[in-house]
Amino acid sequence: MSVQEMNLQELLDCFHEVAHDPGKQMKKYLDEGKKVVLVAPVYTPEEVIHSMGMVPMGAWGGDIQLNEAKKYFPAFICSIMQSIVELGTKGVYDGASAIVIPSLCDSLKVLGQNWKYAVKDIPFIPMTYPQNRKPAFGRTFTKAGYERVAADLEKATGIKFEEDKLPASIDVYNAHNAAMRAVSEKLASHPEITNQQRSDIFKSATFMLKEEHTELVNALLAALDKAGASAKKTIRIMTSGILADAPDLLTILDENNMQIVADDVAAESRQYRTDTPDGDKAPLERLADKFAETDNCSVLYDVEKKRVxxxxxxxxxxxxxxxxxxxxxxxxxxxxxxxxxKRACSAADLPCVLIEIDRQMVNYEQARTAIETFKDLLA
Amino acid sequence: MYTFGIDIGSTTSKCVVMKDGTQIVGTSLLVGGIGTKSPAEAVRQALENAGVTREELAGVAATGYGRNRYEDADYHVSELSCHGLGAHHTFPGVRTIIDIGGQDAKVISLDSEGRMQNFLMNDKCAAGTGRFLDVMANILVIPVGELADYCARAKEPAQISSTCTVFAESEVISQLANGVEMEDLVAGICSSVAGRVASLAKRINIVPEVCMSGGVAQNAGVRNALSEKIGHPILFSPNAQLFGAIGAALYAWEKKQ
Known part of the structure; x- marks a missing residue:
């Protein structure tokens, strides 16, 4: 069945299947003869990988028990990083040609260094970003980082990077960004779409070629228009954080009639806010400009904290x-x-509640209590 | 109109029968919380105390960690909301509630009308909770209900870590080995719990009046230490441990109105 023939539920099922079985998606690409390159969070230059004819596939870890990873990390470190290594040591990523890991936080730096020893069969490619990304010297530094990634990818895969192929990939990614921004906005007026389904749409994006995902999202937008918005009344909330994909957590939100109408989540909308600019500059320079102009994220240096x-x-x-x-x-x-x-929300008379999550949570009762109380507070 | 509130916590079950949302006509409090027979027995005892049958109850609300597993309730309400309602009912001027239960600690901020403004919960950690006191009382072979008496007789409270129950347990054993007086050790333990919870409370804007709820509120040693650390007097009611159940009964009453 073509994407255009799929109805709303079939599209939602498709997002769900990809989001919850990335291994199947990876096997599909490998069976098609494509090379897969893992991209760790966040702001990895996927366009470079895409332009080389390979599939950039998100590696954001998973909700699993950590055992092997503890050999490489201290106890008090981000569980996303640990679960990426855990999955790597368990062979879940076998078949990938390389992993690109950016350097945007201390944990990510540790991830890269440990990956080399923990998962020897999948080459580690560092993407070193500058702290000062906006000045000209910062942009030059970023561009040099992209060139290093391209060179390392050539070494790992034997595929040559050709900069003149990059603009087409940039267009694919810009179109996907636009589709994701549109779907986020559209879903705010569709309370019948559950938080789990919303999460599936965002999560599946990291496991698919962006042109394929854009097609699905655009079909979803049309299907939503056709269906019309439901009259269901929900409590509208915004989420913020690195991840928001834990099914138990999303279920609790759904059970409490809370609807995510916007997000500031790194694995969701943050990465789709900024397009690569048009212009006459060399494609890699344009890509460096995109990173320079990306803002409002906890891992991007901003002395004024405009993100808040x-x-x-x-x-x-x-x-x-x-x-x-x-x-x-x-x-x-x-x-x-x-x-x-918290302070900014308070000043704006916007209730704000914090729930601590990680990749190893098995009991969500404390989160449930906080969410139920938040609901009472908003009511 | 009679309404009923049941608070099924991690270590105790509490019930309250209220008449017309104002008068408490029956209560019960049993050791044993979620997953035990205590909730059913607590219901039976509270109804018996009130001289009311189940059929006479216009509404039942369940709260506490076991709320969602209690099927005979019309409403399941978060314990933070219920502690807010229960505390406001008991102390109409209260603006900040510090609830230290068996396995967690919470701070609730109310506006002048008693509406919840903000809340905080502790990390998933036994330090700063009733569990910390239980563990320490067990090591010292003192009934947990007598900790406050020991605390009152202390001359120089011992220094006990407030960061980890397991480490603090080792510290207490070391201090015992060094001959530190039992009373001073208990005062150090109470101060440790108070220090941990005070840090949590200070993350919210503490507005007086302040009261405590939950089982640990019964412990004057913790109460006094906490009062000193946050710089505000702490109101105390003998019903502090029932605030959740009172709030649940009030919630049911408000819903039935």
Missing amino acids: DKIVEDAKKADAKGVLVLLTKFCDPEEFDYPLI
């Missing part, structure tokens, strides 16, 4: 009644920002 105001602004714009901060345990950049977010 954007959260309030986005929440108000989406008519969210409160902000739910899903703090990934031991994520320093997010922890540093939380007091500022």
Whole structure:
């Protein structure tokens, strides 16, 4: 069945299947003869990989028990990083040609260094970003990082990087960004779509070629228009954090009639906010400009912390009644920002609640209590 | 109109029968919380105390960690909301509630009308909870209900870590080995719990009046230490441990109105 022939439910099922079985998706690409390159969070230059005819596939870890990874990490470190290594040591990523890991937080730096020893069969390619990304020297540094990634990819895969093929991939990614922004906005007026289904749409994006995902998302947008919005009344909230994909957590939100109408989640909308600019510059320079112009994220240096105001602004714009901060345990950049977010929300009369999450949570009762109380507070 | 609130916690079950949302006509409090026979027995005892039958109850609300497994309830309500309602009912001027239960600690902020403004919960950690006191009382072979008496007789409270129950347990054993007086050790333990919870409370804007709820509120040693650390007097009611159940009964009453 073609994507255009799929109805709303079939499209939602398709997102769900991809989001919950990335291994099947990876096997499909490998069976098609494509090379798969893992991309760790966040802001990995996927366009470079895509332009080389390979599939960039998100590696954000999974909700699993950590055993092997503990050989490589201290106890108090981000569980996303640990679960990426855990999955690597268990062979879940076997078949991937390389993994690109950016350097945007201390845990990510540790991930890269440990990956080399923990998962020897999948080459580690570092993407070293500058702290000062906006000045010309920062952009030059970023571009040099992309060139290093391209060179390492050539070495790992034997496929040559040709910069003149990059603009086509940039167009694919810009189109996908637009589709994701549109679907986020559209879903805010469709309370019948559950939080789990919304998460599936975002999560599946990391496991698919972006042109394929864009086609699905555009079909979904059309199907939503055709179906019309339901009259269901929900409590509208905005989420913020690194991840928001735990099924138990999303179920609790659904059970409490809470609808995510906007997000500031790194694995969701944050990565789709900024397009690569058009222009006459060389494609890699344009890509470096994209990173330079990306803002409002805990791992991107900003002395003014404009991110905080954007959260309030986005929440108000989406008519969210409160902000739910899903703090990934031991994520320093997010922890540093939380007091500022809390203060800004308070000043804007926007209730804000924090729930700590990680990749190893098995009991969500404390989260349930916090969410139920948040609901009472918003009511 | 009679309404009923049941608070099924991690270590105890509490019930309250209320008449017309104002008068408490029956209560019960049993050791044993979620997953035990205590909730059913607590219901039986509270109804018996009130002289009311199940059929006469206009509404039942369940709260506490076991709330969602209690099937005979019309409403299942978060314990933070219920502690807020129960505390406001008991102390109409209260603005900050510090609830230390068997396995967690919470701070609730109310506005002048008693509406919840904000709340905080502790990390998933036994330090700063009733569990910490249980573990320490067990090591010292003192009934947990007598900790406050020991605390009152202390001359120089011992220094006990407030960061980890397991480490603090080792510290207490070391201090016992060093001959530290039992009373001073208990005062150190109470101060440790108070220190941990005070840190949590200070993350919210503490507005007086302040009260405590939950089982640990019965412990004057913790109460006094906490009062000193947050710089505000702490209101105390003998019903502090019932605030959740009172709030649940009030919630049921409000819903039935």
